Amino acid sequence: MKALxxxxxxxxxxxxxxxxxxxxxxxxxxxxxxxxxxxxxVKAGVDHVVLAVSYMSELLEREMRVQEQRLGIRISLSHxxxxxxxxxxxxxxxxxxxxxxxxxxxxxxxxxxxxxxxELLQFHHSHGKEGTIVVTRVEEPSxxxxxxxxxxxxxxxxxxxxxxxxxxxxxxxxxYIFNPxxxxxxxxxxxxxxxxxxxxxxxxxxxxxMELQGFWMDIGQPKDFLTGMCMYLQSLRQHTPERLHTxxxxxxxxxxxxxxxxxxxxxxxxxxxxxxxxxxxxxxRIKRCTVLKGARVRSHSWLESCIVGWSSxxxxxxxxxxxxxxxxxxxxxxxxxxxxxxxxxxxxxxxSVPEPxxxx
Amino acid sequence: MRKxxxxxxxxxxxxxxxxxxxxxxxxxxxxxxxxxxxQKGTRFRPLSFEVPKPLFPVAGVPMLQHHIExxxxxxxxxxxxxxxxxxxxxxxxxxxxxxxQEFKISIRYLQExxxxxxxxxxYHFRDQIVSGSPEAFFVLNADVCxxxxxxxxxxxxxxxxxxxxxxxxxTTVLHYVEKPSTFVSDIIxxxxxxxxxxxxxxxxxxxxxNQQDMLLEEPTNGWHRAEAIRLEQDIFTAMAGxxxxxxxxxxxxxxxxxxxxxxxYASRLYLNQYHTTHPERLASNKEGGPNISGNVxxxxxxxxxxxxxxxxxxxxxxxxxxxxxxxxxxxxxLHGANLQDHCCVLxxxxxxxxxxxxxARVEGTPSDPNPNDPYAKIDSETLFRDxxxxxxxxxxxxxxxxxxxxxxxxxxxLPHKDLNRSFKNQIIL
Numbered sequence: 001m002k003a004l005x006x007x008x009x010x011x012x013x014x015x016x017x018x019x020x021x022x023x024x025x026x027x028x029x030x031x032x033x034x035x036x037x038x039x040x041x042v043k044a045g046v047d048h049v050v051l052a053v054s055y056m057s058e059l060l061e062r063e064m065r066v067q068e069q070r071l072g073i074r075i076s077l078s079h080x081x082x083x084x085x086x087x088x089x090x091x092x093x094x095x096x097x098x099x100x101x102x103x104x105x106x107x108x109x110x111x112x113x114x115x116x117x118x119e120l121l122q123f124h125h126s127h128g129k130e131g132t133i134v135v136t137r138v139e140e141p142s143x144x145x146x147x148x149x150x151x152x153x154x155x156x157x158x159x160x161x162x163x164x165x166x167x168x169x170x171x172x173x174x175x176y177i178f179n180p181x182x183x184x185x186x187x188x189x190x191x192x193x194x195x196x197x198x199x200x201x202x203x204x205x206x207x208x209x210m211e212l213q214g215f216w217m218d219i220g221q222p223k224d225f226l227t228g229m230c231m232y233l234q235s236l237r238q239h240t241p242e243r244l245h246t247x248x249x250x251x252x253x254x255x256x257x258x259x260x261x262x263x264x265x266x267x268x269x270x271x272x273x274x275x276x277x278x279x280x281x282x283x284x285r286i287k288r289c290t291v292l293k294g295a296r297v298r299s300h301s302w303l304e305s306c307i308v309g310w311s312s313x314x315x316x317x318x319x320x321x322x323x324x325x326x327x328x329x330x331x332x333x334x335x336x337x338x339x340x341x342x343x344x345x346x347x348x349x350x351x352s353v354p355e356p357x358x359x360x
Numbered sequence: 361m362r363k364x365x366x367x368x369x370x371x372x373x374x375x376x377x378x379x380x381x382x383x384x385x386x387x388x389x390x391x392x393x394x395x396x397x398x399q400k401g402t403r404f405r406p407l408s409f410e411v412p413k414p415l416f417p418v419a420g421v422p423m424l425q426h427h428i429e430x431x432x433x434x435x436x437x438x439x440x441x442x443x444x445x446x447x448x449x450x451x452x453x454x455x456x457x458x459x460x461q462e463f464k465i466s467i468r469y470l471q472e473x474x475x476x477x478x479x480x481x482x483y484h485f486r487d488q489i490v491s492g493s494p495e496a497f498f499v500l501n502a503d504v505c506x507x508x509x510x511x512x513x514x515x516x517x518x519x520x521x522x523x524x525x526x527x528x529x530x531t532t533v534l535h536y537v538e539k540p541s542t543f544v545s546d547i548i549x550x551x552x553x554x555x556x557x558x559x560x561x562x563x564x565x566x567x568x569x570n571q572q573d574m575l576l577e578e579p580t581n582g583w584h585r586a587e588a589i590r591l592e593q594d595i596f597t598a599m600a601g602x603x604x605x606x607x608x609x610x611x612x613x614x615x616x617x618x619x620x621x622x623x624x625y626a627s628r629l630y631l632n633q634y635h636t637t638h639p640e641r642l643a644s645n646k647e648g649g650p651n652i653s654g655n656v657x658x659x660x661x662x663x664x665x666x667x668x669x670x671x672x673x674x675x676x677x678x679x680x681x682x683x684x685x686x687x688x689x690x691x692x693x694l695h696g697a698n699l700q701d702h703c704c705v706l707x708x709x710x711x712x713x714x715x716x717x718x719x720a721r722v723e724g725t726p727s728d729p730n731p732n733d734p735y736a737k738i739d740s741e742t743l744f745r746d747x748x749x750x751x752x753x754x755x756x757x758x759x760x761x762x763x764x765x766x767x768x769x770x771x772x773x774l775p776h777k778d779l780n781r782s783f784k785n786q787i788i789l
Contacts, residue, residue: 265684265701283667283685283702285719285765300685300702302719302765317687317704319721319767335687335706337723337767354769354784 001121002048002097003041003105004078005034006089009054013221016327016344017292017309022057024109027292028219029232029273030257037107037115038067038075044117046105048074050096052089087193091186098180106193108174110220112228113212114235115175123210124177127154130206131178133198135170136216144171145194149209156202156209159194172198173212182206222325222342226305229290230271251287263299281316295326298334306338309345322356390439390489390497391431391510393424394478397445406757406774407620410712412446414502415455417692418623419630420641420657420675422455426630427500430508432463434498440465441488443481444502445472479589483563490557495523499591501551505626507612507633513554516608527554528596530607531614547607549592550614559595566594620709621727621753624690628673631655643670650682659695668699683718690726700764708754711775716756717764724753725770751785 011023018026024034038049051064056079064075078093090097090106097104103124105117116134124132132154135147146168149156160167172194185197201207215235217228233253236243245256245268252270256262260274263282268274272286275293280286283300291297294311301318308314309326315334324338327345332338336349340356343349347359395414404413414424424442431440446452452469460467470485482489482499489497496517498510509529517527529552566589589595599605613629616622632655634641643649643656650664654672658664662676668686676682677695685702696713699705703716707724716722754768757775762768766782773779773788 285702300687300704300719302702302721304765317702319704321767335689335704337721337769 001044001046001102001104002050002099003046003107004050004052004090004093004097005037005107005109006086007034007051007053007109009083011220014225016325016342017222017307020310020328020345022060023220024051025060025063027275027290028112028225029229029236029255029290030275032063033112033219034109035067036112037109038071038073040115040117041105042071042073044105044115044121046073046117048076048096050076050078050093052078052080052093054080054083083190084188085190085192087186087191087197088189090183090193091188091191094183098183101180103177103179106176106178108218110218111174111216112219112232113173113216114214114239116210116212120175120177120210123154123208127208129208130182131176131198131201132208132210134173134175134212135209136173136212137169138171139169141166141169141171146171147209154208154210155205156198156207158202159199170209170211173216174218222307223323225307226271226288226290226323229273230288233271233273257293275310309343324353387436387495388492389434389437389514390441390492390494391427391434391437392441392443392482392485392489392497392499393427393431393502394481394499395424395442395444395446395502397472397475398447399445399475404618404620404623406755406772407623407709407711409775410758411451412449414442414444415451416623417675417677417694418505418617419627419634420659420677423505423617423623423626424455424502425459426505427502427508428459428463428465428467430506430510431498431500432465434510434514437465438492438494440467441485442467442469442502443472443485444469445475447471475588477588477594478591479563479566479595480587482591483560483567483589484587486557486560486563490560494557496554496556499553499555503617504551504614505617505629506550506552506614507610508552509608509610509612510552510554512610513552513608517554517606521604521606524556524558525604525606526556526559526599527606527608529553529614530609531611547609550610551616553591562595562599563589566598619727619752620755621724623709624673624692624707624726624753627675627692628655628690631657631673631675653689665701677712694758709756711756711758711760713758714756714760714762716762717766719765720762721767721769722754722756722762723767723769724755725751727752 007024011018014023025032041049068075076096080089080092120132138144142162145159145161146163147156147170148158148160148168198207215231217224217231219225219228233255237253245254249266250269254269254272256274257276259276260278262280265282266280266284268286271288273290275291277294278291279296281299284297285302287304289303289306291308292310295308297314298316300316301314304321306320306324309330310328312326312330314332317335318332320338322340324341326343329346330343331348333350337352339354341353341359343359407416415422428440431437456467456469470488472481476484513527513529517525529550530547531550596605615626615629617626641657643652643658645652648666650666651669652671656671657675659676659678661678662680664682665684667684668682670688673690674688675692677693679696680693681698683699683701686699687704690707691705692709694712697710698715700718702718703720705722707726708722751770754770755772757773759776760773761778763780769784771783771786777788
């Protein structure tokens with residue numbers, strides 16, 4: 001089976017992290033975002049993953065060669081020279097997707113959940129129509145485009161953008177499965193799959209919805225990246241609690257790479273991810289943070305709701321909070337206070353940032 | 361002649377009886393320290409709620425003790441008089457008692473019946489000052505911090521002005537960037553003077569003129585009384601050009617201590633002076649002791665974890681408890697305060713018996729006086745700008761509790777508050 005992942009462009013919403021690393025390779029809970037999806041696809045029987053990218057990255061290509069070997073699958077990059085929207089990339093990759101008569105998966109690369117690809121495939125077969133989209137429930141449907149469908153069969157009636165009266169609280173979760181015949185609906189030009197293709201398919205009775213169980217998050221920006229991390233760690237707690245770190249000084253759901261070092265008298269958690277080779281010195285307090293590979297947090301610092309970039313160094317008695325994001329190789333000097341700072345890579349910070357701002 | 365209202369002054373005498381002076385062959389000196397009163401300490405709130413401002417600790421000892429010590433070191437200094445309008449209180453009495461014991465000198469508090477100004481106060485108590493016939497006497501404002509070059513002022517008087525002259529201590533403004541368009545002088549008055557008893561004639565002249573003027577005017581509010589005389593505006597201005605008033609210009613340190621924020625600045629100056637005057641008061645790095653950086657005063661009764669890091673410019677009061685991994689810089693920690701593990705206190709004053717929780721951050725913005733503006737005042741008008749508190753040092757009043765892991769930034773917390781969250785740029789009533 002095949003899958004197309006809509007990777008897209010520069011991942012500007014996840015800057016400053018994506019200034020150093022292509023978004024699919026940014027580690028989410030100690031694993032590149034893309035691998036969460038690819039591994040779940042492989043488990044569902046996918047043996048060829050096509051990445052629809054709008055810019056070429058050597059780093060990404062090289063990493064995909066490694067993953068091809070590791071997972072024993074084929075990974076292709078389909079490069080769009082001009083923006084093609086959310087449907088155009090399917091037309092561009094038509095040759096790769098339309099080689100047999102099997103259905104193929106399509107997904108947005110920013111989505112994190114307990115990927116239900118097996119169930120999706122099963123459900124898709126069960127109704128026998130052209131496409132199935134995964135939907136997820138939201139609290140405030142008026143802020144989204146919602147999907148109206150028959151609860152019993154899953155057959156989609158229509159899509160309503162930002163409904164003012166309640167019609168549904170299910171939204172498109174950015175994961176689909178289609179029969180190859182669907183490709184004939186798409187031209188090689190900028191097209192929105194949500195606005196131009198799905199309504200027609202629904203009209204013709206060819207589009208079904210499957211409701212997602214469990215959490216779902218678009219982790220395309222730092223604030224949601226952290227929220228998604230909390231959800232993912234909670235999901236680990238339910239399914240594979242042995243992967244979480246426990247012991248004195250650890251609170252709630254904490255994921256620690258085995259190569260990380262944690263000092264004495266620290267309190268870590270809840271909701272913390274500590275990457276490979278990270279050093280957390282003595283007396284550090286961390287909650288609701290991701291600390292990426294090779295970073296160091298020095299003694300007695302206090303971090304909440306932060307992403308600490310690769311190989312960055314946070315000094316002693318530093319306080320960082322409110323979605324402070326350090327890019328790669330940032331140095332935060334001792335005793336500073338960073339409140340909602342967005343720090344670009346390779347920067348050395350010498351003074352506090354008391355109000356949220358970007359540090360060029 | 362001197363008029364004294366029936367309910368007027370009470371002179372509080374702590375401990376030692378007034379000394380009678382015998383010989384006039386030995387030159388005799390006195391010193392007067394003007395300590396003001398409770399209405400004058402408002403810019404020192406909320407700290408002046410708990411202790412009279414002159415007794416607030418700067419570099420580990422009461423502000424006033426630096427003055428007294430400097431006076432006591434002057435040869436032939438026989439008596440120190442404090443003049444102010446604080447009601448007699450236990451702290452002041454105890455302080456005077458201890459200071460007399462320590463410096464072996466008579467120290468008395470003379471209470472004004474009202475705020476009489478810098479000139480009015482000494483004029484009112486002139487009998488007390490001239491009793492025993494001092495050759496000369498110093499007048500020091502309590503709210504300055506200085507190296508107090510009093511002996512140098514005496515020598516200067518001998519060499520330049522002669523026995524009948526008056527000397528004002530002056531200092532040059534540092535880093536004078538912008539000069540006034542019409543240059544007058546870059547020397548400012550330090551509020552430290554050397555007088556001889558003749559000064560009372562000059563004050564008396566102004567006093568009588570005031571009385572005459574008032575007879576011609578309708579009675580006004582209480583402040584406007586003939587006895588209220590300011591040395592700087594009413595006396596010195598009138599004396600200028602008579603060849604009696606001299607300025608001794610010092611290069612040693614000097615600063616005003618008006619606001620609470622300037623206490624941290626003044627502490628820095630005094631701590632630095634301790635290298636020559638009191639090296640025993642400066643903490644050093646010792647095996648099993650905390651990490652010390654720069655000038656730090658630690659009271660012997662304080663209990664400090666060896667993993668804490670203190671300094672520069674930190675003063676730790678009696679019975680203070682400092683936990684593991686605590687960081688304190690540019691701050692004054694008053695007695696009985698408790699700083700819990702990993703907390704960080706920067707540019708702040710932590711009030712008596714206050715508690716700062718684990719990993720909490722108490723931080724202010726340094727408010728060193730602008731060297732270009734020697735008379736810069738932090739008053740209620742400039743406390744706020746654009747509806748926001750002007751960033752200043754953070755002050756925790758007495759018995760304030762800061763919970764774990766919060767930040768208190770550029771804020772003033774009034775006494776006896778239990779905070780439950782972070783605060784920034786606020787006054788917390």
